[in-house]
Amino acid sequence: MTAPQKSVNLLLQKKHVGNYLFEENSVTSPRSGALPNMEKQKILVVEDEEMTARLIIYRLKALGYDVSHARDGVEGMGQIKKIRPDLVVLDIMLPGLSGFEILEELKADPEFDSSGIKVLMLTNKKSSGDVSRGFNLGAMEYVSKPFKMEEFLLRMDRVLKT
Template identity: 45%
Template sequence: MTKKKILIVEDEESLLKLESILLTSRGYEVVGATDGVAALEQVGLTRPDLVILDIMLPEIDGFEVCRRIKQNPETAHTPVVMLTAKKSEQDCARGMAAGASAYVTKPFKSAKIIEIIQDLLSP
């Protein structure tokens, strides 16, 4: 069975490393990006099975990255999990309106993220 590939988009290096370790230890292949432009490039190049997306990013914010992923017919099926410090109901509504499959606020519990990922990637 091939490993599921997850793109983590996080501009904070320490969090990107932490999330990468968490997911690789669970058997996922992980690709990272630190800004919105790089995220969209990686989606096109690596065709991840799932994207974990921060909202507050340099260049293009997570809402716009999610919208662009969902507007592209080749990537529209890719689940996007927004993982962010933005906790307001308006932000959550914006994330879901942009096409996010799930919206999780920081700080987060590792078990919750793993559960969401497994649910979204199960056939």
Template identity: 40%
Template sequence: MDEARAKVLICDDDPLLLELIQFRLQARGYDVVTAEDGHEALAKAQSERPDLVVLDAMMPRADGFEVLARIKGDPALSATPVIMLTARKGQSDIVSALETGADDYLVKPFIPEELLARLSRLITRKGGGR
């Protein structure tokens, strides 16, 4: 499958940020699914089987680190690339996320084109999506 048709799950509790990322990804041809809290993120990861997850660390109902651990601990989802996109920039947060299985870590504020480049690289590495 073509990289541009890959499905991306964006998880963030900021509706404006969700809208911005969704707009940018859809403009590039990606299919986009969104979630506004950790429980919704897990449910959609399990039901939608995205090709990649963009995950905020600080969300209600389950933080991004818990969601990351659950995704990487689920045999059906463990190969799904995850990019942490968060305001948390402490060394322990970054190291913890990478040790838990995050494939990349980007700190807010971020450059949207950088996110798109990292996302494209990971999807290409995964095998172009579906």
């Protein structure tokens, strides 16, 4: 005899606290997974600005990607080596290690297969110098803040399909 199943919707665990109806895990469980039967592509978002990171993660999860998040350069570097993501969305201005330093470190690491990882840079700076520096260090695409989410997703998709 099996134990009775709890009838809990794991995606939307609702909890009333004061005036607020908290839908726990809601940001990590958006609309739908667009890639239900496929092996999910792994994306690492290295972004220190919390709201920007949460928005990107939300939208990427909605599209069915397996998304991880690192809040600073050191954590980002560690995560890249640990989970070997298919794509890294990399902010350039980061505490600890900057985006450029991460790219440099990856390029210099002989154990790391830099050709297998795709990087999309995300930064405030629009100068052509930064773009070319990032490209020279191995980044494949560049999105400047402020950005349109649609454009961000389009560029990211292009990078993943390359």
